[in-house]
Amino acid sequence: MTKNNYKRGDHDARPWGTWEVLGAGEGFCVKKITVKPGGILSLQLHHFRSEHWTIVQGTAVVTLGEEKITVGQNEHVFIPVETKHRIQNNTAEEVVFIEIQAGDNLDENDIVRYEDNYGRA
Numbered sequence: 001m002t003k004n005n006y007k008r009g010d011h012d013a014r015p016w017g018t019w020e021v022l023g024a025g026e027g028f029c030v031k032k033i034t035v036k037p038g039g040i041l042s043l044q045l046h047h048f049r050s051e052h053w054t055i056v057q058g059t060a061v062v063t064l065g066e067e068k069i070t071v072g073q074n075e076h077v078f079i080p081v082e083t084k085h086r087i088q089n090n091t092a093e094e095v096v097f098i099e100i101q102a103g104d105n106l107d108e109n110d111i112v113r114y115e116d117n118y119g120r121a
Helices: none
Strands: 011-014 017-025 028-035 043-045 049-057 060-064 067-071 076-079 085-088 095-103 112-115
Touching: 060 076, 067 076
Parallel strands: none
Antiparallel strands: 011 017, 017 028, 028 095, 043 085, 043 112, 049 076, 049 095, 060 067, 060 085
C-alpha cells in the first residue's frame, strides 16, 4: 500500500524559495518549485521516492550523485531513489521547475539532509 501525504494546493515557503503541489494521487506527486536567485536546496536523498525534474524557467546547477550539471529550460534530470541531489540557482532570475515524485511513501519527512546552507537538520 502506498502512502501519499501530499494534496493539491499544499505549499510552503523555504529559505531558498517556494513549492506548491499541483497534483497528487496513488504513488505520485507533482510540484512546482521556485528557487530564488542565489538559492540552493540542501544536499539530500530520499529513501522512498524517485524524482524527475523539468526546468521550465531559468538555468540551474544540479548535483546528481558526484556529478554537477547545468540544466536549462526544457531540460530534465532523473533522480533515482537514494541518490544524493540538490539544485542551486546561481543567476539573477528565478529558476522554476516541475518535480514529479514517484514512490511508495511520499512525505516531506523522507528527506535525509547532508549539507544545508540554512542550518536545517
